[in-house]
Amino acid sequence: MPHPILQETVTRFEAPTHHYSLLCAPGGELIAFQDGALKLTDDADDSVIWDRQGNTLTHVVSETTLNVKDGRVTVTVEDQQITSRIAHGPENMPSEYLAHISEQGWCCITSVLDPGLVEALEKIGCTDRYAGREMDRSQNMLLQSPAIAKTAAEPISLWVTRQYLGLDDICIGHPPGLAIVDKDDGKRPVLAWHSDYPYHWGVPARGKVPPGTGATCLGLQRNVCVSPFTKEDGATAFKLGSHRLDQPPPEEWGTAIQHSRPGYREEHGLPYGGPEADVVEAPGGSIILYDSRTWHRTGVNQSGKRRAALLQAMIPMYILPKNDTTRAWKQVVESDVYNDLTEREKREFERLMVHRFIGPGGRFAITGDSDLGRDSALS
Incomplete structure (x- = not known):
């Protein structure tokens, strides 16, 4: 049964029925078609998007076609013959995600991670298919598998992030790691309404960015849904569009500062979860990007299972990191x-x-x- 207080408005993204493809050189570079020729690049804009139909790979923008043989494509780039592999790509064009976040302050890149990579992340977090596995707490998650570093380097979301922040030189503000949300026991504190680093509005932290900073965005949050994100499983709750207000969440919604006080939940209950709040539901392997000024809070996990996410505070290089990376x-x-x-x-x-x-x-x-x-x- 849904929690009687939690009545957020749900925006649901279904698992895609079609994905575009990426074409990757042996070094992992993306093969783009630009200015009438094939080129190698690290930047995943529209020029790197291909569509596979049987043994034909078609460049979406230029309609250039390549032949697929045994799952590989041999191409010539700058007089060098390269045998490339076909990789899992996005549901939509990168420019479509950029247009959405530019207008709305957030976007969901649905199921963009390769399914094998999603399973590797589940294994580290001991969730979903690996829910019965014991977590390895003796070693940093980054060192247990290449999956976290590979996810951090996911090219589509990185390109959108760079475009939104307005520069190529972006960084992660803290070492990336999995955040696990357990089933709510009715007592534990909830990370209530706040804005993310470097703004930290509503957070009991020093050195916050003053409200009213203007058009320049100083951070973008990059949340990877390892588990499927649903309202029942405790998906993040947002006030979508609140980044435009350029100010902290209201105290009457219940801020992280308030809920960090011992006994606050027992006395005052959960933070606001009414219909003015939003929950974005998305399949595992999706990446939700949002302007760090956006008000949000941790969801309340009402299911009988844990859910995992990989959280990354993306910042321009001129902002100091939150932690040493x-x-x-x-x-x-x-x-x-x-x-x-x-x-x-x-x-x-x-x-x-x-x-x-x-x-x-x-x-x-x-x-x-x-x-x-x-x-x-x-x-």
Whole structure:
């Protein structure tokens, strides 16, 4: 039975019946058709989207066709012959997702992750198909499987994020990891209404961005639905469009500051969950992007199972990270996980995890690790 207080408005995205394809070179680069020729790129705009019908691969924008043989496509790029693989792609064109988030402040890239990658994330989090498995708490999740780093390097959502934030140099504000929401017991505190880093409106934190910052967006949240996101399973609740207000959520909705106080839920109940709030329901493997100013709260899991998500606070490089990410990146580089990443994924993961600035003395990483300083082998 639905919780009597939780009556959020549901926006539901069904599992797609058709996906476009990506064409990937051996190094993981995407094969695009631009200016009348095939090119290698890391940027997943409309030029990298292909549509497969049987043994024919058609470039959606130019209608250029390629032949598929044994699941592979051999192409010539800049006088070099490349045997490429066909990879799982998005339901819609990247520009369609960008148009939606530009107008609405959020978008859902439905089931964009390869199904095998989704299963690998479930295994790390011990949810869904691996709900009976015991979590490995002896090792950082990033080091248990290449799945988290691969997901962080997912190209479609990265391109949309860069376009929305207005620059190529974006970073993750904290080491990525899975967030697990257990079945609600009626007592535990709920992360109530707030805006994400770097704004932190409604959060008991220092150094918040002042309200009324204007048109420049200082952060975008990138939530990967590992488990299917449903209202019953505790999907995130939003006030969609609230980013336009450029101000904190109202106290009468119940903010994270209020609900962080001991005994607050017992005395005041759950934060607002009426029809002015929204829940986005989406299949596992979907990525929900939203402007970090958007008011939201953790959902209340009313099912008998845990649900998992991979949360990433995406920020422009001129915003300091919330936590040090360089140590986690270095651990990945020195682990067996790193060898399972493509060259493109390695480049992207380093760009996202190592914040670098150019100063009078050269190019430096923002870190306390001397190995990542100027002119080091790892920088």
